[in-house]
Amino acid sequence: MRPTAEQVLVQHAGTGADAEVRAAAARARAGGAGLRVEAGARTGSVRNRGPARRQGRRAGKGGAGRKRAGGCRGWAGVQRLGRRPGAERRASVRAVRGCRGAAGLLLGRSLGLAVWDGGWVDVTVVGSGDAFGSGGRFQTCIAVAVDEVPRVLVDCGATSLTALRGQQFDPNEIETIVITHLHGDHFGGLPFLILDGQFRRRTRDLTVVGPPGTRDRLTAAMETLYPGSSQVQRRFEVHVLEHADGQSRELGELRVTPYEVRHASGAPAYAVQLQTPAGSLAYSGDTEWTEALLDAADDVDLFLCEGYSPTPIRWHLDLETLTQHRDRFTCRDLVLTHLSPTALAANLTDWKIAYDGLRLPL
Template sequence: MELTVLGCGDAFGNGGRNNTSFLLSEGDERILLDCGASTLIRLKHEKIDLESISTIVISHFHGDHFGGIPFFLISSMFENPRKKPLTIVGPEGVAKRVFDLQEAMYAGTAAKTLEMDLTYHEYEESEPLILVDKTITAWKAEHSPPSIPHCIRVEWKGKTIAFSGDTSWTDNLIPLADGSDLFICECNFLDKVNFGHLGYSELLEKQTLFNTKQMWLTHMADEVIESSDSSFNKLTDGLKITI
């Protein structure tokens, strides 16, 4: 299995990086973990056929994490009409959030999404959601409450990928990462912050709690990107990781 980093930036584009989106590929099928506003551009840069993406999993309702869905859908409706089913998984209310965002960004197109073979699923706290050969488990994250933030764990084709989403420290990160083949963890700042994001120094203190084969940092501000400390791997846009 391969993970392609379509975007690993924060909300402010620090380091000139694109919005959060990770592409999991196995055989001829693909999954998107988050779909920030720049995702369609990056998919085209990587020459990815949208038809090959069967599932989009959203961690929370902030534009740099799910704002790319309307672009994905208009391309799938008008540019290259989609023939295969598409599943979108997210927090409570995901169908309404996507519909409303679609209409806000491209007025008159939201109703057309109802004509697509489009299925929505809501995950529930720590309850595995089984979708054919995929198991998605979510834990509550400590971030902006109106965005309904979650950490996401995807088990697919014998591999386990864990993603923190946006969060400050929560003990939920421990079961999230436990036994994972890849753990993608946000690290917005160098020092610990009061709420909403993790700090590099904090992760250094906690790193022995994570039982994972490989851990990579994402969602970094410039101070983390430019830090010379090499205790953690740091993602960059376009990076491909074998899982």
């Protein structure tokens, strides 16, 4: 059960806001809907990290205050945050997210946070497999719902339309697709999703955000699979935008930040961080180890990370290397995905593993 605002007072002793928080807690009794908390609403936002801070974090292997990623949620997450840089504000955010209804609303406002009624971010791993369907899994596709209906996909592999339908998602509801790199198991489903929208009388515009060259590669794929399909007039527009390393892009309530990683795909490859008013996540994409992964996963609620091989392999992440760096991640939760047959057969008891249809509320 989520704590009440009164219980949260324990975490804010000595912050200077005690009287206000106590007054808010005294007034807060009613239950209600979840609340969204804008983590970046105050000076020193975690959304505005400069190169100096990133460089400082990399100075040592672990960096000051880094804690091992794990399944620490809700109230426990607030307690754990108390030992990290900037903990007072981040603990406030997590505490308010953990409160019930009006209690959280009053507590958040008393702490100077931007809080409003709304749902939570709900992440579904629609496809958790590698390029070859190992373990009978669909190719990479992650659905993100900021309200009750998923509007965002991260990657859209060639099998994704089938996977979406099988899990009762309506492809016509998707507004934004974020692509990590231009391999078929990560973007090959786009031609089918676009054509499906054409034949099912889609009217909602679609925004695709991907690496440089996405527009040309998408056009080429559509023309190869269905000649003439890229030039037809539709009831909806397809807007293609391109990543720039480390440059955030605002798409409505969604903020997307790409971090260039190491994976040969004919164009730059990226890990991506997605921030919403209600929660944050990151996805590694395909890559061998790079320090950029620490930036992509920094302070997010959920980090979906490739775990392709048990041992080192070029262009992909392996469990051996991830184990060496695991304590350096500052994400709240780390879940492995995109596993090869050898990784699926390995001892995975120390890891959380994604599967098709896995839902991860933030």
